Amino acid sequence: MGTTEAATHQLVCNVTDVPVGEGVRFVLAELPEPVAIFNDDGRFYALSDTCSHADASLADGEVADCQVECPLHWARFDLVTGKALSLPALLPVQAYSVSVIDGAIYLALPKVAN
Numbered sequence: 645m646g647t648t649e650a651a652t653h654q655l656v657c658n659v660t661d662v663p664v665g666e667g668v669r670f671v672l673a674e675l676p677e678p679v680a681i682f683n684d685d686g687r688f689y690a691l692s693d694t695c696s697h698a699d700a701s702l703a704d705g706e707v708a709d710c711q712v713e714c715p716l717h718w719a720r721f722d723l724v725t726g727k728a729l730s731l732p733a734l735l736p737v738q739a740y741s742v743s744v745i746d747g748a749i750y751l752a753l754p755k756v757a758n
Contacts, residue, residue: 651741651752656681659747662688667703667712669693674753679740681749682707682723688742689723690751696728696735 654674662668667682670693680693680703691712693703700716707713711720711729719733726739741752 651754653743653750654753656690656749656751659683659688659744659749662749665707667693667705667707669701669703672751672753679751680712681742681751682712684708684710684723688744688749690740690742691721691723691726692738694737695719695721695733696737697733702737 654672656670662681662683664683664685667680669678669680671678678693679690682689684707691702693701695702695714695716697719698716700714702712702714704715705712710723712723713720717732720729721737722729724739726736728734728736743750
């Protein structure tokens with residue numbers, strides 16, 4: 645297995661594709677699982693889209709106060725760190741760094757050397 649080096653940036657969507665207070669699911673070839681981009685009052689965040697408790701899509705959850713609530717069993721996750729903030733989830737989800745440049749949302753992906 646390779647080692648992690650500098651991150652690369654992947655264009656995901658435009659800011660207008662993610663409405664305020666919502667999340668949108670994206671499948672990127674560079675990631676092993678879907679990612680959700682969230683718009684919390686004009687601030688954008690990215691997490692693995694799959695709840696660590698029961699495999700529900702976090703993109704379908706409620707977004708507020710820098711958190712997303714899973715629509716299945718109401719576990720909450722921090723949008724910055726991916727940390728599970730409430731039961732029934734115990735494990736975090738992967739958080740990704742997001743950049744907004746000229747109205748486009750880019751996701752920082754770790755670059756793996758071969």
